[in-house]
Amino acid sequence: MILNTILDKDQYYHVFQPLYFLPDWKKLGNEILLRSKLIANPEDVFSFAKKTGNLYELDTYPYLALFQRLRSALKELVI
Secondary structure, three states, rough: OOHHHHHHHOOOEEEEEEEEEOOOOOOEEEEEEEEEEOOOOOOHHHHHHOOOOOOHHHHHHHHHHHHHHHHHHHHHHHH
């Protein structure tokens, strides 16, 4: 399945888009956007995930992978 390939093979990345309050251009924060190395249009990735019942996995997988990498890095520091 293409979605598993995107997630398991790290064929995705994130971009940060700043959010501003337009009247005074004060920065409010960032929006984190998912992009795929395999599928150019992010709407297609989310649409496919929704159709196959994997939207939750798509939304949460990058964060779970990040926490696993952090845990591994911390273990290396402690040992």
